[in-house]
Amino acid sequence: MNYKKKDPNIIVSPKVEIYIDKIAKRFKDKFSKVLVVTSGLRTPEQQARAMYNNFRADNGVKIQRRKYRNRKLFDEIAAVFTSNKVKDKVKVINEMTKVIRKQVSRKEYISQHLIESAVDIRTRGLLNEEIDYLVELIKSNASLMYQDKRNSNIPHIHIQLKSCGKAKSQENDQPIRLPFQNQIKTIWV
Numbered sequence: 001m002n003y004k005k006k007d008p009n010i011i012v013s014p015k016v017e018i019y020i021d022k023i024a025k026r027f028k029d030k031f032s033k034v035l036v037v038t039s040g041l042r043t044p045e046q047q048a049r050a051m052y053n054n055f056r057a058d059n060g061v062k063i064q065r066r067k068y069r070n071r072k073l074f075d076e077i078a079a080v081f082t083s084n085k086v087k088d089k090v091k092v093i094n095e096m097t098k099v100i101r102k103q104v105s106r107k108e109y110i111s112q113h114l115i116e117s118a119v120d121i122r123t124r125g126l127l128n129e130e131i132d133y134l135v136e137l138i139k140s141n142a143s144l145m146y147q148d149k150r151n152s153n154i155p156h157i158h159i160q161l162k163s164c165g166k167a168k169s170q171e172n173d174q175p176i177r178l179p180f181q182n183q184i185k186t187i188w189v
Ligand SMILES: [Zn+2]
Pocket: 039, 113, 118, 119, 120, 157, 158, 159, 189
């Protein structure tokens, strides 16, 4: 294995691992640095927890909404948070988890991390030119797509399989432009 996992419990599915391992090998050969996977398969509960934490910030729901391609799924999950006035953490995460589970059972995924086809690579500790090279490696692989989140709160590159990204509801799946970015970036969270 040419990459490391931040946590041994992280699951990287074999489908995506073959690509990640090759990319990590080429990266290691060039820079003598080992890429770290910070997230792989997420359970609905982990997804709910991550979204809950993001929602808690000022204007959290509004800001997060811009980052998700599938607004219908997002709104179903966010409605649980918005309608609960007390924001009781355990209760709200529990309810959000149920909504996400229902979506998954309909084969609708708010995040590709729910279907084993996505991984996040840590960019903290990497130089910009190294991250650029990583992005080039991903781009050169026709099966992969990515999001460059090196400037986000938790800096990383999100990588996912293209075939999964084209799953459902193509019509409202247009790439979106975030107002604070000067470059068009396609957002799959
Ligand atoms: Zn990701």
